Amino acid sequence: MILDITAPDLAVLIGRHGRTLESLQTLVSLLVSRKLGFRYPVSIDVEGYKGRRHDKVIGMAKSAAARAVAQGRTVNLPPMSAYERRLVHIALRDDDRIDTHSEGVDPERRVVITLR
Incomplete structure (x- = not known):
């Protein structure tokens, strides 16, 4: 699953050196995997940062x-x-x-x- 988030002024979701974005991706991946019952890779990008x-x-x-x-x-x-x-x-x-x-x-x- 790939989530590409775009909107004005989303730098707060990226965080310093992308650490907030990495944490957000980890949390969403864990939630999705727990809900599905198996590991499902999730990739999140904000305004093309990655x-x-x-x-x-x-x-x-x-x-x-x-x-x-x-x-x-x-x-x-x-x-x-x-x-x-x-x-x-x-x-x-x-x-x-x-x-x-x-x-x-x-x-x-x-x-x-x-x-x-």
């Missing part, structure tokens, strides 16, 4: 990888959700010049880009 964030995370990953190669050093990305970290790993998996791994403990877990 699409914009997806593009921003991919851009950040590619920029950080280029910086790591150009400067010859390890680059730490800011803390991200598990979903966003996964996006980074997928975006950079075909780059033979670098490796990625996650370090830290949630909510401060981050992707680290290292040279091969």
Whole structure:
């Protein structure tokens, strides 16, 4: 199930770094799953936030990888959700010049880009 919510001034539903939106999605998913009696995936987006964030995370990953190669050093990305970290790993998996791994403990877990 995909819910795409649009209306003026819904930033409060997104919250800082999308955390409120993630929590809302988790709650709705739990309610739907409990009502149906089985796990049913629910995706909620507000004003296209997830699409914009997806593009921003991919851009950040590619920029950080280029910086790591150009400067010859390890680059730490800011803390991200598990979903966003996964996006980074997928975006950079075909780059033979670098490796990625996650370090830290949630909510401060981050992707680290290292040279091969």
